[in-house]
Amino acid sequence: MTPVTTTPGFVRYRPDLEQPFPDEQELVRQIVGAMERANRQVAAKHRHGLRDAHAKSHGVLAGELRIEPDLPAHLAQGLFAGPRSYPVIVRFSTSPGDLRSDRVPAPRGMAIKVIGVDGPRALDDGATTQDFLLVNHPTLPFGTVGEYAELQELLERQPRESDLWQQSTRLGARIAVRVSARLGLRPPRALEALAAPNHHILGETFHSMAALRYGDHVAKISAAPRSEDVRALTGRPVGRRAGDSALRDLVAGFFAHHSAEYDLRAQLCVDVGRMPIEDASKRWPEELSPHQRVAVLHLPAQDPYSDARRRYADDVLSFSPWHALEAHRPLGSIMRIRREAYARSSDFRHTVNGVREREPSSIDELPA
Ligand code: HEM
Structure with missing residues (x-):
């Protein structure tokens, strides 16, 4: 096998960095089928099609992504190749595929849609958007398609559980994690995820969790509070x-x-x-490679939740890691399953609601 690194040590992207599982297609079919069943139950309850995950939005913002000037060659790749500015739409969400009370702690999402991006596409979708889907945790507790399939039964039960039940489970998980820490034990990954505290969404740091192509290289992407007002949260x-x-x-x-x-x-x-591409549950050590700023996301003061905006972001828009330039092709088993999962969830809700899905080509499509 030829070496996969180049000087000064950054892994060079090549297609065979991805190693699909032998039975991956069958697992994808099972997982997506189970998600669809859960989604149908939720749509029947609300008489409205919702996202199969991250159904509840909390703010929809217009903003600007300003690529940093003078990036070194290894960071000046793909979308980040030159110092220009792009309009963006940002949707903040929480992870359940149902409209839960915000009193129940849940992973937070920040979905960024960059508009007006030129270049060869990861899929032949004819769009000019680049989406980054980020969650406020660096890793996914179930980081391969096989582990995800095992989680599925638990996920299928979620829509039927009450908010009160969910609140008590999370309280129990927090106590168990604290007890494990006192005993010097490492709690199971699933318990850690359930034990997450209920913090202000805007002060969080958000992560792609899984890898993507970064032009000539491979990266994970994150967004961290920069301005004082959000750092204070x-x-x-x-x-x-x-x-x-x-x-x-x-x-x-x-x-x-x-x-x-x-x-x-x-x-x-x-x-x-040490920084695997096929297993999104493994944290990439920052001592090996730090997170480096490549752009600043600027969100001005605005009304982020008018009825027109909520309807547009929740019902018309879709975010997906596969709305991407080839230079930012999603990588690894979790990303491959998302290709099918996001398309099916989006098709389902657009069909149920009788709304046409449309990728924006201008920020003016976002209502005030
Ligand atoms: C790397 C880990 C992941 C991250 C960071 C992530 C993040 C997100 C975010 C932020 C959203 C909300 C997008 C929006 O605002 O519209 C979302 C939606 C969604 N996620 Fe994920 N997700 C991950 C893994 C998965 C996996 C493994 C699956 C399924 C097997 C999945 C299925 C979905 C679906 C179906 C939607 C809704 C799609 C739609 O109807 O438009 N996600 N995800």
Whole structure:
């Protein structure tokens, strides 16, 4: 096998970095089928088609992605090749495929759609968008398609569980994680995910969790609070007396008077052994390769949750890691399964709601 690194040590992208599982297609079929069954139940409950994951939005923003000037050659790749600015739409969400109370802690999502991007596409979709889908945790507890299939039964039960049941499970998980820490034990990964605290969504750091092509190289992407006003929100608990829509209220309250900036960062792969591409549950060590700023995401003060915006972002738009330039092709088994999962979820809700899916070609398509 030819070496996969180039000087000064960044792994060079090539297609055979991906190693599909022998029975991957069958696992994908099972997982996507189970997700579709859950999605049908939720649509029947609400008489409206929702996303199969990250159904609840908390803010939909217009902004700008400013690529850093003078990036070194290994970072000046793909979308980040030159110092220009792109319009973006950002949708903040929480992970369940149902409309849960914001009193129940849940992983937070930040989906960024960059508009007006030219270049060869990862899929032949005729679009000019580049999406980055990020969650506020660096790794996925179930990082391969095989492990994900095992999780599926648990996920299938989710829509039927009450908010109260979910709140108690998470409280139990937090206690178990604390007890494990006192005993010097490492808690199971699934328990850690359930035990996540209920913090202000805007102060979080968001991660792609899985790898993607980064032009000549391979990277994970993250977005971290940059401006003082959002950094001040990191770790701030959502109040105990908060209502069911606490996160939307916090986001709307913040952007009524403040702008926000996040650093968009790339962590380049320098060692495919210690920074695996096929297993998204493995954290890439920052001592081997730090997250480096490649752009600044600027979100000005605005009304982030008008009815027209919510309808547009929730019902018309779709975000997917496969809305991508070939230079940012999603990589690894979790990314491959997402190709099928996102298309099916999006088709389902657009069909049920009688809404045509449309990739924006201009920021003017986002209603005020
Ligand atoms: C690397 C790990 C992952 C990350 C960072 C991630 C992140 C996200 C985010 C941020 C959204 C919301 C997008 C929006 O605002 O519209 C989303 C939606 C979604 N995710 Fe994931 N996700 C991951 C893994 C998965 C996996 C493994 C599956 C399924 C097997 C999946 C299925 C979905 C589906 C079906 C949607 C809704 C698609 C739609 O109807 O438009 N995700 N994800």
